[in-house]
Amino acid sequence: MVKRTSFEHDDCPIARSLDALGDWWSMLIIREALFGVRRFGEFQKKLGLAKNILTVRLRALVDQGILKTAPASDGSAYQEYLLTPKGRGVFPILVALRQWSEEFDERPEEIATILVDKEKGRPVRKLELHSQDGRLLGAEDIALKPRPAGKQGKRATA
Amino acid sequence: MVKRTSFEHDDCPIARSLDALGDWWSMLIIREALFGVRRFGEFQKKLGLAKNILTVRLRALVDQGILKTAPASDGSAYQEYLLTPKGRGVFPILVALRQWSEEFDERPEEIATILVDKEKGRPVRKLELHSQDGRLLGAEDIALKPRPAGKQGKRATA
DNA sequence: TCCAATGGTTGCATCATTAAACCAGATTGC
DNA sequence: GCAATCTGGTTTAATGATGCAACCATTGGA
Numbered sequence: 472m473v474k475r476t477s478f479e480h481d482d483c484p485i486a487r488s489l490d491a492l493g494d495w496w497s498m499l500i501i502r503e504a505l506f507g508v509r510r511f512g513e514f515q516k517k518l519g520l521a522k523n524i525l526t527v528r529l530r531a532l533v534d535q536g537i538l539k540t541a542p543a544s545d546g547s548a549y550q551e552y553l554l555t556p557k558g559r560g561v562f563p564i565l566v567a568l569r570q571w572s573e574e575f576d577e578r579p580e581e582i583a584t585i586l587v588d589k590e591k592g593r594p595v596r597k598l599e600l601h602s603q604d605g606r607l608l609g610a611e612d613i614a615l616k617p618r619p620a621g622k623q624g625k626r627a628t629a
Numbered sequence: 630m631v632k633r634t635s636f637e638h639d640d641c642p643i644a645r646s647l648d649a650l651g652d653w654w655s656m657l658i659i660r661e662a663l664f665g666v667r668r669f670g671e672f673q674k675k676l677g678l679a680k681n682i683l684t685v686r687l688r689a690l691v692d693q694g695i696l697k698t699a700p701a702s703d704g705s706a707y708q709e710y711l712l713t714p715k716g717r718g719v720f721p722i723l724v725a726l727r728q729w730s731e732e733f734d735e736r737p738e739e740i741a742t743i744l745v746d747k748e749k750g751r752p753v754r755k756l757e758l759h760s761q762d763g764r765l766l767g768a769e770d771i772a773l774k775p776r777p778a779g780k781q782g783k784r785a786t787a
Numbered sequence: 788t789c790c791a792a793t794g795g796t797t798g799c800a801t802c803a804t805t806a807a808a809c810c811a812g813a814t815t816g817c
Numbered sequence: 818g819c820a821a822t823c824t825g826g827t828t829t830a831a832t833g834a835t836g837c838a839a840c841c842a843t844t845g846g847a
Binding site: 486591 | 770776
């Protein structure tokens with residue numbers, strides 16, 4: 472990759488996200504972590520990736536504050552990898568990826584699972600983007616504005 | 630990358646999405662396309678990637694039904710790359726990536742633009758996941774169920 | 788103490804990515 | 818209608834990320 476073109480200093484937030492979790496494994500590691508996987512061997516078994524790659528990815532995710540290592544927990548003096556809030560914040564991205572597959576995949580019958588709400592057990596609705604006054608927005612309804620300098624404005628409604 | 634471990638036949642919809650658009654450029658190409666970019670040279674200039682890679686990526690995106698080529702449009706007998714519905718369906722994923730950056734980036738001041746609703750010009754709300762009966766769901770409120778065999782169930786509310 | 792499992796690291800082969808040079812068809816100038 | 822040039826690529830060669838397999842170190846158990 473000659474240098475793999477880091478987007479770390481790109482001013483586009485999408486590029487910046489991709490720089491952090493834009494490879495094929497990081498997202499899947501976070502997905503597993505969201506479902507409770509914590510241990511090296513468990514990630515390795517579930518994802519089937521090479522251990523050296525897993526090592527590198529886990530370290531990168533820790534460096535980026537997406538995972539953190541906890542000294543132990545279940546007795547054994549091994550390490551665990553836990554999601555930080557930043558890591559849990561990836562959840563909507565995973566949902567978006569999932570829903571895109573569900574909607575557009577060529578062979579949806581190969582998709583093994585559906586996302587349901589835990590309380591009722593029924594499929595969830597599609598992710599929705601709303602304006603501040605509550606209107607549902609599509610790709611045509613949005614625009615980009617230069618970030619207002621200085622003032623930070625809103626930072627996380629949730 | 631030895632073979633990049635295709636997830637094409639994985640049964641996880643997230644893996645399947647990543648297989649289609651999980652590299653660093655495809656998402657950005659789609660982002661540009663959503664903002665109206667259509668021509669080879671335009672993509673190349675805006676993204677600054679090597680032309681051979683752009684060629685490969687565009688071809689892959691066309692093969693996957695995310696982009697389609699239109700014979701011309703502005704006179705010149707060149708080609709254009711247009712988003713299909715499947716391509717436009719990537720929009721929520723891009724929004725999710727963007728919002729993740731906005732919320733968790735270490736240096737949010739480097740982010741140049743904000744997403745606003747075109748009508749009012751105000752920042753949009755965060756993406757929301759709802760249950761069918763309208764409750765707002767977080768990562769803790771969801772579960773996975775095996776896909777009900779045979780019956781296809783819902784397919785796109787939007 | 789020895790053996791197995793966990794959690795890695797190391798080395799090597801391979802393939803993807805990259806930059807840069809090259810090339811062909813379309814367009815333009817003359 | 819012929820050369821220059823622009824657009825849209827392809828080819829080539831270097832680099833380095835990825836994957837596999839072998840190896841190592843520590844933990845845990847018999």
